[in-house]
Amino acid sequence: MNDIVTRNNYISKLKRHNEKALEFVVQEYGGQVKAAVYKNLSGMPEEIEECMDDVFLDVWNNIDRFDESKGSFRSWITAIARFRSIDYLRRYSRRCSEEDIADYENKLANDNLLEILNEEISDSMEKLLSGLSDEDRDIILRYYWDDQCVDEIAEDYGVSSSSIYSRMSRARSRLKQV
Numbered sequence: 755m756n757d758i759v760t761r762n763n764y765i766s767k768l769k770r771h772n773e774k775a776l777e778f779v780v781q782e783y784g785g786q787v788k789a790a791v792y793k794n795l796s797g798m799p800e801e802i803e804e805c806m807d808d809v810f811l812d813v814w815n816n817i818d819r820f821d822e823s824k825g826s827f828r829s830w831i832t833a834i835a836r837f838r839s840i841d842y843l844r845r846y847s848r849r850c851s852e853e854d855i856a857d858y859e860n861k862l863a864n865d866n867l868l869e870i871l872n873e874e875i876s877d878s879m880e881k882l883l884s885g886l887s888d889e890d891r892d893i894i895l896r897y898y899w900d901d902q903c904v905d906e907i908a909e910d911y912g913v914s915s916s917s918i919y920s921r922m923s924r925a926r927s928r929l930k931q932v
Contacts, residue, residue: 765827768817776814783831790835794843805842809835885932890925893918 759767759778767775787809788802795801812834820830883891889911896902897918904922908915 765817765820765822768813771814771817776810779813779831780810783828786828786832787835790832791839794836794839795846798842798846801842801846805839806835808842809838812838882929882932885928886925890921890928893921894925897922 757772757774759772759774761782764775764778764782768779784806787806791802791805791809795805809831813831816834820827883894886894893907893911896907897904904915904918908918911918
């Protein structure tokens with residue numbers, strides 16, 4: 755059996771699934787296929803190689819559909835490369851869109867959860883602090899939530915720092931009882 759693949763017989767050998775004919779096609783048309791694929795997938799080098807492999811697999815699996823009377827093999831393989839790369843681009847775009855949507859939904863869910871938790875914490879703090887006098891509540895909030903130092907609070911109230919410490923201690927004791 756003659757296993758030599760040439761420009762004159764590679765299509766007939768490829769139709770008989772001769773692997774050497776496929777090697778000839780890869781060698782002969784690899785640059786053409788890569789150029790066609792690169793046009794659509796230029797920013798995705800890992801996708802280019804995979805797409806090219808799929809193009810040659812399509813040629814292998816669909817060589818019986820090739821009709822020499824309708825056009826050249828070069829046109830046929832270039833069309834396969836173009837359409838396959840467009841499929842890859844669509845798949846990539848869809849995957850990115852789905853990931854973006856999922857990330858956005860997760861962010862919304864987290865934001866909503868944080869909002870709900872903050873509301874619950876605020877409600878709980880409000881209920882808890884409602885048992886204190888207005889001045890004690892203000893001192894506690896300014897110290898723990900607004901990070902003001904005791905000296906600032908004491909100055910605003912016109913009392914000593916030790917007086918503020920005493921009021922905070924009594925307020926904490928009352929809060930522990932609640």
